[in-house]
Amino acid sequence: MPSVESLSGIAPAASRAAPGFGALLKVELLLVLRKRADIANPLLFFVTVLALLPLGVGPEPELLARVAPGIIWVMALLATLLSQESLFRSDFEDGTLEQVTLSPQPLYFAVLAKTAVHWLVTGLPLALLSPLLGLMLNLPAAGYLCLFASLLLGSASLSLIGAVGAALTVALRRPGLLLALIVMPLYVPVLIFGTGAVQAAIDGYAYSAQLAILAALLAAAAALAPLAAAGAIRISVDN
Amino acid sequence: MPSVESLSGIAPAASRAAPGFGALLKVELLLVLRKRADIANPLLFFVTVLALLPLGVGPEPELLARVAPGIIWVMALLATLLSQESLFRSDFEDGTLEQVTLSPQPLYFAVLAKTAVHWLVTGLPLALLSPLLGLMLNLPAAGYLCLFASLLLGSASLSLIGAVGAALTVALRRPGLLLALIVMPLYVPVLIFGTGAVQAAIDGYAYSAQLAILAALLAAAAALAPLAAAGAIRISVDN
Amino acid sequence: MEFQFASLADFLAMDGHGIYVWIAYGVTAAALIALAVYPSLRRRQLQRELQRQQRIQQRRQQVESDRIKTAEPA
Amino acid sequence: MPVTPESQDLLQVRDLSCRRDGRRLFAGLSFALGAGAALQIEGANGAGKTTLLRTLIGSAGDFDGRILWGGSPFPQSLPQLRESLLFIGHRAGVRAGLTPLENLVWYGAGRDDALRALEQVDLFGFEDTLCQELSAGQSRRVALARLYLPQAPRLWILDEPLAALDVAGVSSLQGQMAVHLSRSGSILFTSHQPVALAGLQRIDLAEYAVDEFADEVGGAYAFG
């Protein structure tokens, strides 16, 4: 019997090309872009809920202006969160996630790639659109730039934190709103500093401190959340 | 060869007991009650978002009081809606929905049973809980009863209308927020009359007219929505 | 009926409301032109797709006949 | 191998061709299925067996040709057909959140009948376990237990009924199919495995294949 090392025709393990981060990113992007309809959904959801709001609270401009920063932030948070429910679902159901956990490639990068793409198609457009919604809700002009900047930074953290929840709930058949429940408390710091920044901008104060904290939160989330999500995926798959 | 009529041992079609509405209701209830966690989810979602809100818009009691009816209604609407995404999904995926369309029993009752159970475990608890949330958001005392009554009536309409959207999107692999998108505009009348009633109650006016309209909307939805949803299910299954 | 403005500059300025009027007309024109042009763009896309498919078909037939040829002697 | 039509034939198919996304899968298919007869549809993966069955139960509408049930044509006769139909597809219609017993009761069976059927498919002892906790083959057996109910409808249309079954399960199912035929029921099924059934007729879809392949397939997707 030939020794394990001398097997011909069967490659040694190391030479199996595990896909690099770039390749991972590319495939995720491909999957998302192919369902073009999906991309616009969080955005449209965001706009639609915000348009329903005046129907609920009434059309007075001053009232709307006062609640605008908070409401925009809460709705951005919901849109990010709810679009994340399916982040790992189809991969789990068709067995891809199991294959990924079996591969020697660290899960970390797979999660990071998925999250990055999610932010690209959700958080980024949300931030870009926020000034328009500010306009419709009568947000004072001083707040636009800060709203945009804080959403840009904050939504990335939201995506990362949400990925942990999505990974934890992926094995459940009908997660329903469970994801929202698990993740929402973790969103609180982001929400507080995000709205704090916008409020400060409207009131004419400096808001760079809040933005710096948001950036710090993002850095921490980027380092830790994919690790936690990778662990959660292992738990979900091994059942 | 024996004639078709004289076949022995094979029951004529009519004698196959198609499950009655009561049996349908019972099975649906059983399925839902077994996943006890699922029941609480919309409720907890509702409470959590409403708790996040003061973090966003600031804690001033008067401001909260003014936006309370609208916000509570919008969030109740979201909680109902988002919990409906999975209304038909698992039945679709395991082929039960296909079996139901093949059975001689009209789909109407199957849809109605599912929707009724959804309302029982979502809309009803939401309505029951609403006074508590009113308290948290500083809603004037005059609005409690009306908030409860309007949510009770309105959430049933929301469940029915949402079922149409759920049936339309059930065949999609990743519906994401699409359901919310297509259903939310249809919710507008319910939202307007619901918040209108509460606002009227707070301002000390009679609100029976609004409640009557909500009841009328409910009657129309109960008659038409299951029909439309049944049609949508046939469309989704036949592909 | 007569031209309401004294000069072209007047016409463009419209008493200070020009910017609004011209933006409104400009965006409308752009939207309508986009609607009008889309069908022919799409049609050209379909034509290109058809050509692509025909090329693929030719190649497939080529491959298929090659396969039959190599299979026959064996 | 078209069967000569008889007046007693329940299901008749004449010159049928089915499409999927516009691509024709097969054409010119004709057969008839009488009471007490069984017909196996064969064909390679992707030949269109599932599509054919779904067309016959009225769940796929993109076809040419005539389908008759009890002598009257589709789609008018579809409701009658469905009344005496038992269909089990790739997705078996077993609700994961219910127990096997509840699943059968949901399909209209009485409790005792259901228990007896479950025993016959060798799920004795599992009747009160949730179906999501069954193995692949066991959950398939729950669906097949419907075939063992005393009031099973006249026409069985089964897509790969033997899939995931173990050896004992396969032979038990063959026995039950024979029983159904002896009661003048009719069975139409697909299978990649050989099925031992007296008087079984077979149709190979390969004989009806259309070569629209070359110019039709070719998705619009390319990596890159």
Place this chain on the structure above:
Amino acid sequence: MPVTPESQDLLQVRDLSCRRDGRRLFAGLSFALGAGAALQIEGANGAGKTTLLRTLIGSAGDFDGRILWGGSPFPQSLPQLRESLLFIGHRAGVRAGLTPLENLVWYGAGRDDALRALEQVDLFGFEDTLCQELSAGQSRRVALARLYLPQAPRLWILDEPLAALDVAGVSSLQGQMAVHLSRSGSILFTSHQPVALAGLQRIDLAEYAVDEFADEVGGAYAFG
């Protein structure tokens, strides 16, 4: 039929018993799998075949006994095992939103190798169709195409590889398994169908069954 352990054996299992939700499925299972050897796990539906395979790849942790890879025990040797593992389970790991070609490339194959593998599993012409538009057997073939890639890992663990395949597919797969064995690869698989493979060893899980059934099963669910 435990095989006598050799030093050359890659995978050794000694006195293994697996559990599902606390219930023991089998006990006392021992076997060894060397290079160039194939082993088929048999057993009735629900016997625990899938559970066994998932235990061996480290995805199910509830077991007693020893598992050794290359002589060193689990779970220390698990990473090494996974490096030379190719596992295909009931859920085959085919992404419905990608084409067959893209799926293989995602698994690390080169484009040309992937095309060749797809041709070998008879998916020629479907390489650019989305997998969600393939039939049951075709999408299964996409997963199996990984076995035809030139750099396929040494140890294959396959859960019901023949399921949903047509006759031609089955014989092609058997051929490929033989090729892998001839290259000194090892194969461990389950199947309800007989597999024609020279030197194939078999283990019937029924021989290792534990009778904890009566007092353990009996879900807490009853209708009404």
Place this chain on the structure above:
Amino acid sequence: MAWQWFHRLGSPRWFYERTGVWLPWLALASLVLLTVGSVWGLGFAPQDAKQGNSYRIIYIHVPAAFLALAGYYIMAISGAIGLIWKMKLSFAVMRAAAPIGAVLTFVALFTGAIWGKPTWGTYWVWDARITSMLILLFLYIGVIALARAFSREQVADKACALLALVGTVNIPIIYKSVDWWFTLHQPATIKLTQSSSIDPSMFYPLLTMIVGFYCLYTWTLIAHTRTLVLQREWRTQWVQQELAEGNRGGD
């Protein structure tokens, strides 16, 4: 006789060939009407006493708003015809009407918002009519998003038709309720101008523009439907010929 006509109308090929003749005339008519109307409205119609020159936006705002609403009914009715008579062409019309309607709704909203700045001093108020227009836009977007989510056209057609029909039942309710909403709450200080009586010298250019918009709408609807027909009848001989001819002509 009438039925024969109806069924022939259901044939995509017949439609394609027949409308090919009409299209140039419709295009010409809309071009002329729109040019004349906008030059008239922009340069020759008299200035409004209250609003000055900004009122000239009315010449695109009102026609767009009319057609945005009418477009929804056209979409829903053709969807219903498709569902009831299983007419493929009718579905194509429905699918074509959705993006066109959405664009026109957007135009009405955009021009209205722009007009709001000089008139009310703000781009956006939550006025009843404006709000219901916004909801109409969401209804259109819902139909478009649903259509794009399905990979199979036939399913998408039926699903969208159903959604459009449900929407039609709702549109009057939505309009009524939004009106009610507006009167319930404190109205925002500003209202749309009551156009009780409009001077003929302002009205004729408006009429021209409205007719022009109708022509343009018909033309675009037909043109979009034709490309959808080409796309869907892709595999048929006549479409491939048609496209090949276009190729040779184009090069």
